[in-house]
Amino acid sequence: MCSPAANAARTTITPAIPSAQDAPIALLIDLSSGQTLFARDIDRRFMPASMTKVMTVFTAFEWMHRGKLFPQQVITVAPDVFDKWHGVGSTMFLPKDARVTVDQLLHGITTVSANDGAAALAHGAAGSIAKWVAAMNREARSIGMTNSHYGTPNGWMDQGGTFVTARDLATLATAMIERYPDLYRRYFGARTLTYNGITQRNHDPITGVVPGADGIKTGFTNQAGYGFLGSAQRNGRRLVMVVATSPTGRQRNKAAQEFMEWGFDAFDSRLLFGANTQIAKAKVQNGGLSRVKLVSPRPIRVDVPKGTHPEVGLKVRYFGPLRAPIARGEHVADLIVSVDGKEVGTRPLVSDRAIGTATIVQRIFNGFARWLP
Known part of the structure; x- marks a missing residue:
């Protein structure tokens, strides 16, 4: 339920696509349908400033998943980290030689954009900031961020060594939210942080203002301008937004709020298939079964402009026949969704069961079955 304050704030927001003056770079995608709702200059490189910290957080999530890092793990702030980052830019005011948990550092990074927290986490987890940054770049490549590079864990100015694109930031947000929904809910969307006796x-600009908003990260330096990577969930839809290189914080905030509301207001979301509903069947070669049911692990939706009734087309694509063995839940095909003949999204389809390699008897039976009508 939205708070009265949030509802009051919402009435003052006019849904709109941000102007090129307010947000020279702008992207809005719907994770629920896989569709891009609006895009402007999304492959242009820019300096992300503190939005860099989203990759630091994602890298921490990956390491936690692999058992290389733990929320209650205690990190001691190294003297050189303290000397370099104490009081520099946004900070969580880590004391000298502080012993602080990974959990506390992640909250500091996500809530108050702590430069000292990001540096302390990087150094403490990897043994050096350089090793952590190398890990950030490996994670970026692994999820398909093909036009980005990181030179720091916190986005502090580094003569252009750190750069991203809006497309790549949306890829990062998608991977983080979809792989680690519980961690995302734990660490993003808090309105305040109290640490070391200081509340910040x-x-x-959208959490607590736009209903359903829960993050993600602002960024600003004089070189980079103002940017924001944000997300909100409402009525079964999850939107991710990037606005970047805005000339002022006011323009960035206005663009972010109106853009997100426009995404929810301008489109109707249609449910095409529920989660784990059979969508098609695929032929299987040398398997214990000759066919496998194809399902989506998540609901399949399509966004259409509000008040319109376009023709929605569906096409299953796979390279077949599929070869056994096939694991249950294995990604074996894609569902191509089109609106009035234009492809708007691709969703993965998985096998609904495991299929082992056929025995001799099963191969004979399958051979006869292919001759039956």
């Missing part, structure tokens, strides 16, 4: 507020 989050400068996220």
Whole structure:
């Protein structure tokens, strides 16, 4: 349920696509349908400033998943990290020689954009900031961020060594939210942080203002301008937004709020298939079964402009016949969704069961079955 304050704030927001003056770079995608709702200059490289910290957080999530890092693991702030980052830019005011948990550092990074927290986490987890940054770049490549590079864990100015694109930031947000929904809910969307006796507020322009908003990260330097990577969930839809290189914080905040509301207001979301509903069948070669049911692990939706009734087309694509063995839940095909003949999204389809390699008897039976009508 939205708070009265959030509802009051919402009435002042006019849904709109941001102007090129307010947000020279802008991207809005719907994770629920896989569709891009609006895109402007999304492959142009820019300096992400503190939005860099989203990759630091994602790298931490990956290491936690692999058992290389733990929320209650205690990190001691190294003297050189303290000397370099104490009081520099956004900070969680880590004391000298502080012993602080990974959990506390992640909250500091996500809520108050702590430069000292990001550096302390990087150094403490990897043994050096350089090793952590190398890991950030490996994770970026692994999820398909093909036009980005990181030179720091916190986005502090580094003579252009750190750069991203809006497309790549959306790829990062998608991977983080879809792989680690519980961690995302734990660490993003808090309005304030109290640490070391100091309470600070989050400068996220949409959380607490746009209903359903829960993050993700602002960024600003004089070189980079103002940017924001944000997300909100409402009525079964999850939107991810990037606005970047805005000339002022006011323009960035206005663009972010109106853009997100426009995404929810301008489209109707149609449910095509529920989660784990059979969508098609695929032929299987040398398997214990000759066919496998194809399902989507998540609901399949399509966005159409509000008040319109376009023709929605569906096409299953796979390279077949599939070869056994096939694991249950293995990605074996794609569902191509089109609206009025234009492809708008691709969703993965998985096998609904495991299929082992056929025995001799099963191969004979399958051979006869292919001759039956």
